[in-house]
Amino acid sequence: MTDSELIQLLTPEGERLAHPMYPLDDSEVDLKGLYRDMTLVRRVDTEAISLQRQGELGIWASLLGQEAAQIGSGRALAPADMAFPSYREHGVAWCRGLEPEKLIELFRGVSHSGWDPAERKFHLYTIVIGDQTLHATGYAMGIQRDGADDEAVIVYFGDGATSQGDVSEAFNFASVFNAPVVFFCQNNQWAISESNERQTRVPLYQRASGFGFPGVRVDGNDVLACYAVTRQALRAAREGQGPSLIEAFTYRMGAHTTTDDPTRYRIASELETWKLKDPIERVRVYLARSGQADSGFFEKISAEADELGARIREACRAMPDPAPLSLFDHVYAGSHAILDAERERFAAYLDSFESEGASR
Amino acid sequence: MTGKLTLSRAINEGLRRALESDDKVMIMGEDVGKLGGVFRVTDGLQKDFGEHRVVDTPLAESGIVGTAIGLALRGYRPVCEIQFDGFVFPATDQIVSQLAKMRYRSRGAVSLPVTIRIPFGGGIGAVEHHSESPEMFFAHTAGLRVVACSDAAEAFTMIQLAIESEDPVIFLEPKRRYWDKAEVDTATPLSGALPLDKARVVVPGDDVTLLSYGPLVRTCAEAAVAAREDGRSVEVIDLRTLSPLDMPTIAESVDKTGRCVVAHEAPVFGGLGGEIAARVTEACFYNLEAPVLRVGGFATPYPPSRLEDHYLPDLDRILDGVDRTFEF
Numbered sequence: 308m309t310d311s312e313l314i315q316l317l318t319p320e321g322e323r324l325a326h327p328m329y330p331l332d333d334s335e336v337d338l339k340g341l342y343r344d345m346t347l348v349r350r351v352d353t354e355a356i357s358l359q360r361q362g363e364l365g366i367w368a369s370l371l372g373q374e375a376a377q378i379g380s381g382r383a384l385a386p387a388d389m390a391f392p393s394y395r396e397h398g399v400a401w402c403r404g405l406e407p408e409k410l411i412e413l414f415r416g417v418s419h420s421g422w423d424p425a426e427r428k429f430h431l432y433t434i435v436i437g438d439q440t441l442h443a444t445g446y447a448m449g450i451q452r453d454g455a456d457d458e459a460v461i462v463y464f465g466d467g468a469t470s471q472g473d474v475s476e477a478f479n480f481a482s483v484f485n486a487p488v489v490f491f492c493q494n495n496q497w498a499i500s501e502s503n504e505r506q507t508r509v510p511l512y513q514r515a516s517g518f519g520f521p522g523v524r525v526d527g528n529d530v531l532a533c534y535a536v537t538r539q540a541l542r543a544a545r546e547g548q549g550p551s552l553i554e555a556f557t558y559r560m561g562a563h564t565t566t567d568d569p570t571r572y573r574i575a576s577e578l579e580t581w582k583l584k585d586p587i588e589r590v591r592v593y594l595a596r597s598g599q600a601d602s603g604f605f606e607k608i609s610a611e612a613d614e615l616g617a618r619i620r621e622a623c624r625a626m627p628d629p630a631p632l633s634l635f636d637h638v639y640a641g642s643h644a645i646l647d648a649e650r651e652r653f654a655a656y657l658d659s660f661e662s663e664g665a666s667r
Numbered sequence: 668m669t670g671k672l673t674l675s676r677a678i679n680e681g682l683r684r685a686l687e688s689d690d691k692v693m694i695m696g697e698d699v700g701k702l703g704g705v706f707r708v709t710d711g712l713q714k715d716f717g718e719h720r721v722v723d724t725p726l727a728e729s730g731i732v733g734t735a736i737g738l739a740l741r742g743y744r745p746v747c748e749i750q751f752d753g754f755v756f757p758a759t760d761q762i763v764s765q766l767a768k769m770r771y772r773s774r775g776a777v778s779l780p781v782t783i784r785i786p787f788g789g790g791i792g793a794v795e796h797h798s799e800s801p802e803m804f805f806a807h808t809a810g811l812r813v814v815a816c817s818d819a820a821e822a823f824t825m826i827q828l829a830i831e832s833e834d835p836v837i838f839l840e841p842k843r844r845y846w847d848k849a850e851v852d853t854a855t856p857l858s859g860a861l862p863l864d865k866a867r868v869v870v871p872g873d874d875v876t877l878l879s880y881g882p883l884v885r886t887c888a889e890a891a892v893a894a895r896e897d898g899r900s901v902e903v904i905d906l907r908t909l910s911p912l913d914m915p916t917i918a919e920s921v922d923k924t925g926r927c928v929v930a931h932e933a934p935v936f937g938g939l940g941g942e943i944a945a946r947v948t949e950a951c952f953y954n955l956e957a958p959v960l961r962v963g964g965f966a967t968p969y970p971p972s973r974l975e976d977h978y979l980p981d982l983d984r985i986l987d988g989v990d991r992t993f994e995f
């Protein structure tokens with residue numbers, strides 16, 4: 308693909324660009340806020356990885372390298388918009404006001420998500436690849452039926468996910484029904500060990516045209532471009548112009564998860580190339596160079612990140628295991644004879660150990 | 668050659684044998700090539716047999732099984748890897764509606780020798796969808812053979828027998844046992860191996876029959892040792908095959924012991940234990956001293972990993988089942 312296809316408003320060198328279709332004035336966006344968001348979620352990520360290494364978490368899926376894609380799109384959401392994440396969207400979670408501790412809970416093995424999606428306007432993490440794209444489309448069909456023209460939906464998925472039938476079905480449903488949904492594909496170049504060429508022969512954003520809606524490729528490491536492109540796509544969705552696909556071209560700088568070893572399948576130089584395109588560094592350079600932020604600002608954010616890291620560490624270590632009998636909770640809305648009997652029997656079984664212990 | 672191998676390695680060796688002995692055998696799945704699979708079961712196979720035979724597929728389970736069916740129609744013998752138990756469901760339409768029924772629908776004209784390998788079960792501290800026991804969805808589907816290996820020695824021969832089978836085979840691998848080592852006899856020809864449709868007595872005993880498969884076979888063997896200290900002689904049988912069930916082996920044991928306990932990680936409700944209980948009752952009714960008891964997962968989704976030790980039948984829960992069968 309030619310570079311002109313890639314929408315960019317801030318180059319890796321920290322140079323500010325204008326784009327005819329995505330005008331964005333610095334006054335329209337809180338770039339310092341975006342810098343803060345990205346820095347803090349990166350700290351959440353670093354902290355979680357080390358907690359996993361220390362045995363406090365079962366696993367962690369790192370967002371390293373994808374901060375701009377997630378924060379740019381996440382901050383473009385209006386409060387009423389609904390977001391459907393996959394399992395790596397810690398940055399979007401942050402934008403929706405979900406406490407990082409909730410994510411820690413999930414990866415520690417304390418809950419299966421456990422927040423209220425309606426309250427957060429942020430659906431549960433979906434681990435089965437691609438499933439959530441249909442949920443988002445259906446939710447958007449509901450918005451349409453409600454005539455709620457101030458709401459839109461965004462759904463996140465990966466490059467690998469585009470191979471799933473469900474994702475193609477979601478594209479088609481959304482198109483046929485002109486549903487107000489933005490498909491946000493973070494193309495981080497890898498699906499565990501498989502590179503893009505195993506998933507697609509055309510640039511992913513071009514898939515959209517076959518389904519009859521617009522698709523664009525944005526520099527996924529450029530927080531301003533991600534913000535501008537997503538804002539416009541959501542606006543179009545709210546205005547009744549139907550779905551669109553955004554391919555955020557980015558890079559998974561870390562391992563797939565903490566159990567993965569990328570040295571088995573990709574060369575180190577690739578990472579080095581992408582490090583030069585770091586999503587946070589370019590914002591720092593631009594903020595400093597344009598005089599929008601001084602060293603005091605950066606020190607303040609860095610101190611805030613330290614505090615956040617410490618807070619997460621403590622919260623994680625203090626997090627109690629769920630009570631054994633809680634495993635029977637919330638399976639059904641009402642009582643269920645078989646389940647209830649099993650709970651009762653298991654409670655008695657656990658008690659038998661306690662009384663055994665007491666008599667000793 | 669005989670030596671100690673991990674279960675993961677033993678399957679790898681079995682796959683290698685199959686690839687060597689039949690050039691129609693193929694391996695396909697997500698991350699099975701360069702990475703060698705997330706559990707390294709296919710480690711090194713792409714390097715040795717090429718990208719045409721060991722195929723990293725697009726990320727789509729329905730696609731994997733659907734194209735495996737097409738390849739089988741064309742004379743190939745695909746071995747599909749489903750990365751984790753919880754991800755087989757996108758492929759269930761292809762498995763249940765197509766793979767299982769093609770022979771029947773073609774009045775025997777079509778054979779689909781497709782093997783679907785599924786790492787199954789819990790106990791590894793994973794997130795959702797990585798610890799499930801979906802075997803009964805498939806055992807309930809006519810046209811599929813469903814087997815579960817329990818240790819390295821078994822896995823080595825069973826995977827080869829599964830690939831040789833003219834029927835589609837759901838091949839379940841106990842993921843929390845992947846790194847358990849056992850002596851594996853790689854010298855004896857496959858023709859000398861215990862057939863795929865046979866169960867196997869793992870620990871002989873006289874007082875009670877303990878049936879299991881996959882990851883819990885080891886736990887049951889440990890339970891037998893513990894029970895011996897209490898003066899109870901437990902016969903442990905590794906079912907190996909869930910569909911069909913090897914009823915003669917099971918009935919012979921229960922006729923001798925008069926007691927039977929079935930243990931599996933899958934929920935008790937609608938689980939294999941119920942089917943076995945009914946069949947044992949029919950086959951051994953006059954020799955039974957107690958009803959067949961079941962120890963298994965609860966009627967809940969698989970819980971968050973910090974609760975899985977409570978969900979999974981462990982040594983104590985299995986021994987509790989054994990004890991209860993003596994209360995009648």
Ligand SMILES: Cc1ncc(C[n+]2csc(CCOP(=O)(O)OP(=O)(O)O)c2C)c(N)n1
Pocket residue numbers: 395434435436464465466467468469495497498499559563697726728750754757
């Ligand atoms: C249906 C399904 N199959 C397999 C998996 C195992 N798996 C987890 S992540 C992953 C790769 C996903 O790649 P991509 O969609 O690019 O997202 P990324 O992890 O790069 O963010 C796979 C194969 C899964 N979670 N769900």
Ligand SMILES: [Mg+2]
Pocket residue numbers: 465466467493494495496497498499
């Ligand atoms: Mg990816």
